[in-house]
Amino acid sequence: MKLIIQIPCFNEAETLPETLADLPREIDGIDRVEVLIVDDGSTDGTADVAREHGADHVVRFGQNKGLAAAFSRGLDVCLALGADVVVGTDADNQYVGADIAELVAPIVEGEADMVIGARPIREMADFSFVKKRLQRLGSFVVRMLSGTRVPDATSGFRAYSREAAMKLVVLGEFTYTLETIIQSQYKGLTVASVPIRVNPLTRKSRLFKSIPEYLRRSLNTMFRAYLLFRPLRVMGAAGVLLTLPGLALFARWLYFYFSVEGATGHVQSLIFGAIFVFVGFQVIVIGLLADLIAANRRFLEDVLYRVKKVEYDTPDRVVK
Numbered sequence: 646m647k648l649i650i651q652i653p654c655f656n657e658a659e660t661l662p663e664t665l666a667d668l669p670r671e672i673d674g675i676d677r678v679e680v681l682i683v684d685d686g687s688t689d690g691t692a693d694v695a696r697e698h699g700a701d702h703v704v705r706f707g708q709n710k711g712l713a714a715a716f717s718r719g720l721d722v723c724l725a726l727g728a729d730v731v732v733g734t735d736a737d738n739q740y741v742g743a744d745i746a747e748l749v750a751p752i753v754e755g756e757a758d759m760v761i762g763a764r765p766i767r768e769m770a771d772f773s774f775v776k777k778r779l780q781r782l783g784s785f786v787v788r789m790l791s792g793t794r795v796p797d798a799t800s801g802f803r804a805y806s807r808e809a810a811m812k813l814v815v816l817g818e819f820t821y822t823l824e825t826i827i828q829s830q831y832k833g834l835t836v837a838s839v840p841i842r843v844n845p846l847t848r849k850s851r852l853f854k855s856i857p858e859y860l861r862r863s864l865n866t867m868f869r870a871y872l873l874f875r876p877l878r879v880m881g882a883a884g885v886l887l888t889l890p891g892l893a894l895f896a897r898w899l900y901f902y903f904s905v906e907g908a909t910g911h912v913q914s915l916i917f918g919a920i921f922v923f924v925g926f927q928v929i930v931i932g933l934l935a936d937l938i939a940a941n942r943r944f945l946e947d948v949l950y951r952v953k954k955v956e957y958d959t960p961d962r963v964v965k
């Protein structure tokens with residue numbers, strides 16, 4: 646079994662040597678461990694530092710494309726390099742390299758397709774009170790949306806089976822962490838979680854710049870990932886919520902129309918009722934369309950998966 650540890654980096658020349666030095670090169674059940682650095686347009690010589698400090702493979706973007714793009718590219722490169730297991734970790738040495746053994750164990754044993762390292766959030770002094778709350782709330786929402794039991798949804802310390810690396814498709818621009826968990830559900834990938842340790846902070850987080858910004862981007866990612874997963878449920882519920890008050894208003898108008906007061910008055914109820922019913926109905930129809938489009942995407946993702954299988958699993962094409 647071959648494990649490739651991939652690290653997305655954006656200007657990490659300072660902390661990368663320490664991170665690389667801490668990575669294990671021998672793990673039970675794994676024959677070979679290699680390291681891939683995805684340098685996302687760094688301007689501080691990250692790629693050179695990576696090579697000097699023992700990274701086996703370095704991929705470099707000419708310009709900054711964001712974490713999600715670097716993650717996706719990393720998965721593809723790992724597949725092309727013949728990885729059976731892929732581990733993702735951060736360049737700032739936030740996670741403890743030795744814990745990678747724990748992370749890959751459920752995959753080596755064939756019990757999971759994706760293993761998420763759960764940080765001891767409560768004990769983390771570097772996390773502010775608000776950040777801890779947000780992490781808990783975010784993980785709760787992801788659990789609800791995905792039907793999984795992941796305690797730490799935003800953890801970037803994860804292991805993926807080759808199958809998962811082929812099936813996951815990340816389109817969001819901000820983070821892949823939430824999207825991949827929501828996707829695992831409809832892709833039939835088993836998600837497991839293991840407790841892991843964290844090192845003291847080496848530098849401030851670059852992804853979590855401000856709370857409103859982080860919230861906005863995370864909510865956006867989650868909403869879109871879920872919409873893709875169950876469009877009709879979301880749009881249908883919104884449509885029904887709009888239609889019901891409309892029908893009530895319409896019934897009110899009908900009641901007065903046929904009661905003693907005759908045809909005069911309560912036209913407002915009729916107008917608002919009609920608007921609500923009309924808009925609600927439109928939303929439901931759009932939901933149906935979204936459902937058809939989502940079915941199409943699933944079909945395309947299945948085709949993509951098969952293409953990847955041919956591309957990466959045909960023996961003479963795999964780069965060893």
Ligand SMILES: Nc1nc2c(ncn2[C@@H]2O[C@H](COP(=O)(O)OP(=O)(O)O)[C@@H](O)[C@H]2O)c(=O)[nH]1
Nearest residue numbers: 653654655685711712715735736737850851852
């Ligand atoms: N590819 C890429 N990676 C990034 C970018 N910003 C941060 N990262 C990487 O994402 C990982 C986590 O970043 P960090 O700032 O520690 O965020 P934290 O997860 O909140 O601690 C590190 O390996 C960073 O190098 C970016 O713009 N592009």
Ligand SMILES: [Mg+2]
Nearest residue numbers: 735737739850
């Ligand atoms: Mg960090």
